[in-house]
Amino acid sequence: MSRKVVVTGLGIISALGTGAENNMIALSEGHTGIASVEHLKTRLKDEFVLGEVKCSNDELKHLLGINKQLLISRTCLLAFHAGREALEMSGLKEDEIKSCGLISGTTVGGMDLTEQIRDFTTEKNLKKILSNHPCGDTTEKLASFLGIKGFTTTYNTACSSAANAIMFAARLIKSGRADRILAGGTDALSCFTLNGFNSLMILDRNPCRPFDQSRSGLNLGEGAGYILLEAEEVAKPGKALVYLSGYANSNDAHHQTASSPEGTGAILSMQKAMEVAGISCSEVSYINAHGTGTPNNDASEARAIATLFGPNVPPYSSTKSLTGHTLGACGGIEAVFSVKSILNQEIYAGINFTLSDEDLDISPLTHNRKGQINHVLSNSFGFGGNNSSLIFSKI
Amino acid sequence: MAVYLKASSMVSAQDTLNRSDMPENLVNAENSALKTRPCNYKDYLPAASLRRMSRIVKFSLVSAFDCLNQLEDFTPDAIITSTGLGCLEDTITFLTQMHQNEEKLMNPSSFIGSTHNSIGGQIALLKKLRIPNLTHTQMEGSFESALIDAMMMLEDGEANNILVGGFDEITPETILLWKNMGCLSENEVNRETLVNSTNKGIIPGEGAGFFALSKNKDQSSKVKLCGIRIRHSYNGGLNVAVSEFLSEYDMKPGDIDLLILGVDGTPDTHTLLNLTNNDFENATVAAFKHLSGSFNTDTTFAFWLAGCAIVNGKIHPECCLKGANIRKFKHVLLVNSSKAGNFTFIYLNDDLE
Numbered sequence: 001m002s003r004k005v006v007v008t009g010l011g012i013i014s015a016l017g018t019g020a021e022n023n024m025i026a027l028s029e030g031h032t033g034i035a036s037v038e039h040l041k042t043r044l045k046d047e048f049v050l051g052e053v054k055c056s057n058d059e060l061k062h063l064l065g066i067n068k069q070l071l072i073s074r075t076c077l078l079a080f081h082a083g084r085e086a087l088e089m090s091g092l093k094e095d096e097i098k099s100c101g102l103i104s105g106t107t108v109g110g111m112d113l114t115e116q117i118r119d120f121t122t123e124k125n126l127k128k129i130l131s132n133h134p135c136g137d138t139t140e141k142l143a144s145f146l147g148i149k150g151f152t153t154t155y156n157t158a159c160s161s162a163a164n165a166i167m168f169a170a171r172l173i174k175s176g177r178a179d180r181i182l183a184g185g186t187d188a189l190s191c192f193t194l195n196g197f198n199s200l201m202i203l204d205r206n207p208c209r210p211f212d213q214s215r216s217g218l219n220l221g222e223g224a225g226y227i228l229l230e231a232e233e234v235a236k237p238g239k240a241l242v243y244l245s246g247y248a249n250s251n252d253a254h255h256q257t258a259s260s261p262e263g264t265g266a267i268l269s270m271q272k273a274m275e276v277a278g279i280s281c282s283e284v285s286y287i288n289a290h291g292t293g294t295p296n297n298d299a300s301e302a303r304a305i306a307t308l309f310g311p312n313v314p315p316y317s318s319t320k321s322l323t324g325h326t327l328g329a330c331g332g333i334e335a336v337f338s339v340k341s342i343l344n345q346e347i348y349a350g351i352n353f354t355l356s357d358e359d360l361d362i363s364p365l366t367h368n369r370k371g372q373i374n375h376v377l378s379n380s381f382g383f384g385g386n387n388s389s390l391i392f393s394k395i
Numbered sequence: 396m397a398v399y400l401k402a403s404s405m406v407s408a409q410d411t412l413n414r415s416d417m418p419e420n421l422v423n424a425e426n427s428a429l430k431t432r433p434c435n436y437k438d439y440l441p442a443a444s445l446r447r448m449s450r451i452v453k454f455s456l457v458s459a460f461d462c463l464n465q466l467e468d469f470t471p472d473a474i475i476t477s478t479g480l481g482c483l484e485d486t487i488t489f490l491t492q493m494h495q496n497e498e499k500l501m502n503p504s505s506f507i508g509s510t511h512n513s514i515g516g517q518i519a520l521l522k523k524l525r526i527p528n529l530t531h532t533q534m535e536g537s538f539e540s541a542l543i544d545a546m547m548m549l550e551d552g553e554a555n556n557i558l559v560g561g562f563d564e565i566t567p568e569t570i571l572l573w574k575n576m577g578c579l580s581e582n583e584v585n586r587e588t589l590v591n592s593t594n595k596g597i598i599p600g601e602g603a604g605f606f607a608l609s610k611n612k613d614q615s616s617k618v619k620l621c622g623i624r625i626r627h628s629y630n631g632g633l634n635v636a637v638s639e640f641l642s643e644y645d646m647k648p649g650d651i652d653l654l655i656l657g658v659d660g661t662p663d664t665h666t667l668l669n670l671t672n673n674d675f676e677n678a679t680v681a682a683f684k685h686l687s688g689s690f691n692t693d694t695t696f697a698f699w700l701a702g703c704a705i706v707n708g709k710i711h712p713e714c715c716l717k718g719a720n721i722r723k724f725k726h727v728l729l730v731n732s733s734k735a736g737n738f739t740f741i742y743l744n745d746d747l748e
Binding site: 042043044107114115118120121126127130133134135136137139140143149150151152153154155156157158164168171172175177191192195196198199200248249250251252253254255256257264265268382383384385386 | 474479480481489490493494497498499501502503506507509510511512513515516517519520522523524525526527528529530531532533534536537540544547548550551553568571572575576578625627691735
C-alpha cells in the first residue's frame with residue numbers, strides 16, 4: 001500500500017509566542033524571540049541570550065488548566081500546548097483522537113527537573129522527580145494529556161529528533177499501518193544543554209547570525225512543534241492543508257559533533273527526500289535550512305545546498321535566527337513554518353544576515369517574499385552525524 | 396513478508412558474548428545488581444578511541460561489531476538503536492561537574508557522550524556507514540519500538556539489511572538511587588523467587604544486544620521474526636490481547652512451544668504468570684530477568700535467548716519455569732510488561748521454508 005500523507009493540524013509554542021498565529025505574526029514581521037535570560041535558573045544568565053518561551057511554568061500550567069502544584073517537566077508543558085493546538089485544528093473527534101498514534105522527539109525529557117537536584121541522598125521528592133526524567137515519559141504524559149491511546153514512541157537523535165519522528169509517522173501512514181499520527185518534538189531549555197553547548201564552544205553570546213560571515217555560534221531556544229498527519233483518504237473534507245511528500249535520514253559518518261566540510265550527509269538526506277517526493281531540484285521553492293549559526297554547520301549545509309542544487313539553488317533561510325535552536329523540537333517547529341509558507345504562499349527570511357562566506361557564491365534570502373510556493377524542504381541535522389530532510393508540498 | 400535473524404550478539408552479566416547459547420556457569424547478582432562481564436574492548440575497537448568512550452559506549456559497540464563480524468556479506472542499509480535512559484554515566488558525570496564547578500570550565504566529553512544516539516553515531520563513524528541511523532527511546536518499549544521500525548523498513552523495501560540493537564547501563568550512582576527509592580530487591584532473585592516472591596524491588600541490570608536482520612534468506616538465516624506489538628491499552632485482559640496478536644499469524648496460544656516472560660520477582664509482573672494458567676498448555680515457560688537483571692532494554696537478552704533456543708533446541712535449566720528445557724522450539728513468544736501497564740509481544744519461529 002502506498003497512500004498519500006496530508007497535514008491537517010499545526011501546533012507550536014516557541015520564543016516567538018504561543019500558538020501558530022502569534023508565531024506567524026512574529027515571523028512575518030521579523031520580530032526575534034531571542035533575548036536576555038528570564039526564566040532559566042543558570043549562573044550563565046548574564047553571559048548568553050536565549051530563545052526562551054516567554055512564560056513561567058506557572059503561567060504555562062495556568063493556560064493549560066493544570067494544577068500549579070503538579071510536579072511536571074517544562075518539556076511536557078510545552079508539548080501539551082503545541083499538541084493540543086494541533087489536535088484542535090484538525091477537528092478530530094474524541095474516538096479518533098483515541099486511536100491516533102503519537103511519535104515525539106525530545107533530547108532532554110525531564111532534565112529541567114532532574115538537574116535541580118543538588119543532592120540525591122537528601123532530596124525528598126526523588127522518585128517523583130526522576131520518574132519525569134526519561135524522554136519516553138514525556139511522550140507518555142503527552143499522550144495521556146491529549147487522550148491518545150494509539151502507538152506511542154519517542155526518538156532521540158539529538159537535533160533531528162522531531163524531523164525523524166515526523167518521518168516515522170509518515171512511513172506508518174503511507175504503508176497503511178496507521179491512519180492518523182501526531183508527530184513532532186519538544187525540548188525545554190536546561191542548564192544541562194546550555195552548559196553542554198557552552199563547553200563545546202559553539203554558543204554565540206550575541207544574537208546568532210546564520211550563514212553570515214561573522215557568525216560565531218548558536219543561541220539555544222526552547223519550544224514544541226507538532227503536526228497532525230493523516231492518510232489523505234481518511235482526512236475530513238477541507239481539512240488537508242498540505243502533503244508531506246518526502247522524507248529521508250542519512251548519516252554523515254564524519255565526526256561525533258561536527259559536520260563534514262562537503263556536507264556529505266546533508267546532500268544524501270536532501271537528495272533522498274526529493275526522490276521520495278518525486279521532485280527534482282528545480283521544483284523546490286524554498287529550503288528552511290537547519291542553519292544554526294555555528295561556523296561549521298552553516299558552512300557545511302550551504303556547501304551541500306550549492307553542490308546539490310547547482311544552478312537551481314532555491315531561496316533558503318534559517319528561522320533559528322528568530323527562535324533560537326530548539327534542539328529536539330526544531331524539526332517540529334520548522335515543519336509548522338514550512339506548512340505555513342505553502343499556505344500563505346510566502347517565505348520567511350530570518351534576520352541578522354549581511355555577507356556570505358568568501359568561498360561561497362550563494363546567499364540566503366534576506367527579505368520575506370510572496371510567490372508561488374509549491375514544495376518546501378526542511379532540514380534538521382544532529383550530533384552523531386544525523387541528517388534529516390522533510391518535504392511539504394502544495395495540494 | 397518474512398524477516399530473518401542472521402546474527403545475534405549479547406553483552407550481559409552472563410558470559411554470552413561470542414556464544415550462541417547460554418553458558419553452563421551462571422553469575423549471580425552482586426550487591427543487588429547484575430553488571431556486564433568485562434570484555435576485551437581492544438579486540439573490537441580502535442585502541443586510540445577507547446580512552447574517550449564510556450563503559451556503555453564500549454560494551455554496546457563490542458556487541459554491534461561482534462554481530463557484524465559474524466557475517467561476511469552483510470552490509471546494513473540502516474542502523475536502528477534503542478535505549479531507555481541513554482548514556483547514564485556520562486549524563487551523571489556532566490551533571491555532577493556542572494554542580495561542582497558551578498557551571499564554569501566544563502569538559503565537553505561527557506556531554507558529547509551523554510546523547511542517546513551517540514552509540515548509533517559511533518557505529519556509523521567507525522564503520523563509515525552513511526545510511527539511516529535512528530534511535531528509539533520509549534522506556535521498557537524502546538527495543539520493541541526499534542524492531543517495529545526495522546521490520547517496517549524491510550517490509551516496505553526501504554532496506555534489505557538492518558543492524559538493530561538495544562542498550563542500557565547501570566552506574567554506582569544509579570544503583571544507590573534505586574536503593575534510596577526502595578526499588579532495589581531486598582532478597583536474592585532466582586528461578587524460584589521470581590515466581591513466588593513479594594519483592595518490592597528488582598535486580599537492576601545492564602547490557603547490549605545487537606541483531607542482524609535481513610529480508611533475504613540464506614544459510615545464515617536461522618530464525619524468522621514474525622511480528623512485534625506494543626499494547627498501550629487492552630480490553631478483556633492480557634490473555635485476550637495475546638490471542639489477538641497471535642491470530643494475526645494464524646496462531647493460537649496452544650501452538651507456542653516456548654513462552655518467555657518478563658517476570659522480575661515483583662508482584663507487578665505476576666500478571667504475566669496468569670498467562671500460563673489456561674492457555675499455552677504446550678509451552679515450556681521461561682524467564683530471564685534473574686540472569687540479565689532488569690533494564691529498559693532487557694528484552695534484547697530475551698530476544699537473544701529466543702534465537703538461541705530455536706537454533707539449539709534447548710534452554711538453560713535455570714531459565715526454565717515450567718516444561719521441558721530440551722525439545723524442539725518451533726514457535727516462540729516473548730511477553731514483557733512495563734511499569735506503566737503496557738505490554739509488548741514478539742513472535743519468532745523457525746519457519747525457514
